[in-house]
Amino acid sequence: MDQIASSLTDWTLWEPDLRTTLIFVRRDDALLLIEKKTGLGQGKINGPGGKIETGETPAAGALRELREEVGLTAFEPQLAARLFFSDVEDLNILVYVFVTDQFDGEPQETIEAKPIWVDVKDVPYEKMWEDDQYWLPQVLNGESVDGYFQFSGERLVSFHVDPLGHGTPPKL
Template sequence: MIEATLCFPRRDVDGTEEVLLIEKRRGLGEGWYNGPGGKLEAGETPRECAVRETREEVGLEIDPADLEKAAELDFRLDGERHTLCHVFRTRTFAGEPRPSPEARPEWVAVEAVPYDRMWEDDRLWLPAVLAGETVAGEFRFVGGEPLDEADFADHALERGVSFADER
């Protein structure tokens, strides 16, 4: 099982809420949009991973204490647990996003998130996360590896989940 993170930096520009998305340039989900993130390294906490991955992929500096846990997503492939993803959001960061070999960053109005260019499950949980809610979800895919070529089969989603003990 893979343990991973996603981070969604947010900002307000002239009254328009924006979220920083990346277009993946390689690896799982290449060509699709999502938040910066990736796999946990040995001995790393999810919060530390989100900070590191955001710095590596788009150059933003984030204090781990400024991350708010927004979701925990359990991805299943052919009945087996494939990935556990910890999702964070923040409005506090330093620097300007810059592209990397992994990702092309883009500020997008929350109302214009390109769900048609994202994982099929994102449209189920990301609107709630961007609206300030917390969610826990299980998403089932079938069809074998790789996950981004498997078919989305089913899901369960719970809103208003408490992650207070993980702050």
């Protein structure tokens, strides 16, 4: 399925209530994911990430969240996606997605997350946010994308994915 329904959101008027990050660490054909233990998405599988703090760049936020959630120090994160979410728990959320294969250490379980390595061919999309299946495969193939996702609670009701910077992005 490339897209579902037409969007209910006027993306040219959309503004984020919350700016967050995700970072996907690769080791050869393995991908670091986490089982989220607290907060938004608790119980789901995802990449490490979280809120960008005041005065922090998205890349710095992604690296900080990776350290806090699984104890890894990473380097040279590459922007792979910007994801625009409407109506996730009544919030508009902007997510900057980074990828890297440059890191030190081994992931450790924390109060926030349980780290798991998976083969990139075996990503457990059925345990992740519904939108992940529509953009993450492209990112794992080295593409960069903008994704626009309209939710109703935790249910995806419409979406479209464009090459990074080729759509009409909302106000950032």
